[in-house]
Amino acid sequence: MATPIDLSTTLGNAWFPTPLFTASGCASSGKELAQFFPLKDIGAVVTKSVMTKPRHGRPTPRMAETPSGMLNSIGLQGPGIDAFLANDVPWLLQQGSRVIVSIAGETIDEYSVLARKIRSTPGISAVEVNISCPNVENRGMVFAADCDTAARVIEGVRKVIGGEIPILAKLTPDVTSIVDVARSVVNAGADGVALINTVLGMVINLDTMRPHLGGKTGGLSGPAIRPIAVRAIFQVREALPNLPILGMGGVSTGRDALELIFAGASGVSIGTASFGNPTAIIEIQNQLRELLAQRGFTSLHQAVGYAHR
Numbered sequence: 189m190a191t192p193i194d195l196s197t198t199l200g201n202a203w204f205p206t207p208l209f210t211a212s213g214c215a216s217s218g219k220e221l222a223q224f225f226p227l228k229d230i231g232a233v234v235t236k237s238v239m240t241k242p243r244h245g246r247p248t249p250r251m252a253e254t255p256s257g258m259l260n261s262i263g264l265q266g267p268g269i270d271a272f273l274a275n276d277v278p279w280l281l282q283q284g285s286r287v288i289v290s291i292a293g294e295t296i297d298e299y300s301v302l303a304r305k306i307r308s309t310p311g312i313s314a315v316e317v318n319i320s321c322p323n324v325e326n327r328g329m330v331f332a333a334d335c336d337t338a339a340r341v342i343e344g345v346r347k348v349i350g351g352e353i354p355i356l357a358k359l360t361p362d363v364t365s366i367v368d369v370a371r372s373v374v375n376a377g378a379d380g381v382a383l384i385n386t387v388l389g390m391v392i393n394l395d396t397m398r399p400h401l402g403g404k405t406g407g408l409s410g411p412a413i414r415p416i417a418v419r420a421i422f423q424v425r426e427a428l429p430n431l432p433i434l435g436m437g438g439v440s441t442g443r444d445a446l447e448l449i450f451a452g453a454s455g456v457s458i459g460t461a462s463f464g465n466p467t468a469i470i471e472i473q474n475q476l477r478e479l480l481a482q483r484g485f486t487s488l489h490q491a492v493g494y495a496h497r
């Protein structure tokens with residue numbers, strides 16, 4: 189019989205039985221995926237970024253297909269933190285799922301308000317702080333595009349959360365140096381980083397002769413961005429070898445996931461691939477196990493960052 193592979197992983201002080209997670213915004217709070225497989229069979233559900241108040245998102249159309257990818261301008265649509273913590277988190281915990289809550293704010297203070305509410309909700313494994321969204325106090329400039337602003341958000345969240353729940357800062361690749369941003373969030377108290385959010389793009393509709401998306405620009409996801417994710421993960425791992433990285437960006441097979449792991453990711457989130465194939469995460473998990481065994485690994489841990497040796 190083949191030696192079993194230990195797929196378990198950690199992000200800060202949070203432990204997960206497998207390294208495959210949903211990507212924020214791509215599985216809502218997990219209810220749709222639960223029709224296809226038990227949510228406890230994957231590492232964790234990373235929930236859609238939640239804000240303080242209910243939101244409707246951005247104007248339509250909100251999606252465009254692109255070569256090997258997808259452009260979306262859904263915006264941060266959702267029920268608001270109170271309804272989310274009262275309904276979605278208890279439901280996920282009842283399923284035996286581990287939960288990583290993604291939060292997003294329009295101001296630095298809003299993140300701290302969200303963090304305070306999370307601290308008083310038991311059972312949450314980690315917080316993913318989505319700082320790849322616009323700061324209304326600074327001309328809509330994305331928080332994570334500026335090292336100081338990014339650090340101030342994380343500092344605020346850290347102060348409120350205390351030491352128990354790991355904080356992952358989710359960064360945008362649309363910066364000159366993602367390593368500088370990673371360093372500044374770590375100095376501000378992040379336990380790890382989530383790399384990468386979508387890449388800013390645009391599609392022009394040749395019939396209307398105007399931008400296709402209602403929000404004009406959108407976030408590019410899917411296989412088209414995978415080399416950007418691999419590059420970002422590799423660079424951050426090289427500069428900060430002990431920093432836990434949750435990787436994502438265009439992963440749709442076990443081979444893709446392994447590429448991110450070799451670059452330095454301890455966990456991999458699956459986003460766009462789940463839209464076309466709701467069991468993608470489970471299939472990727474099985475493929476990954478096989479690929480690790482074929483290469484002589486007995487644990488995931490041995491493979492993380494292997495490309496740096």
Ligand SMILES: Cc1cc2nc3c(=O)[nH]c(=O)nc-3n(C[C@H](O)[C@H](O)[C@H](O)COP(=O)(O)O)c2cc1C
Pocket residue numbers: 211212213214236237258260262264290318358384385386407408409410411413436437438439457458459460461
């Ligand atoms: C429709 C859609 C909605 C998303 N919503 C969020 C979100 O609410 N918060 C967040 O941090 N990332 C969000 N993302 C980004 C994904 O979590 C992920 O970082 C990105 O899509 C790259 O992974 P993928 O290529 O596997 O989709 C969203 C992506 C898509 C496609």
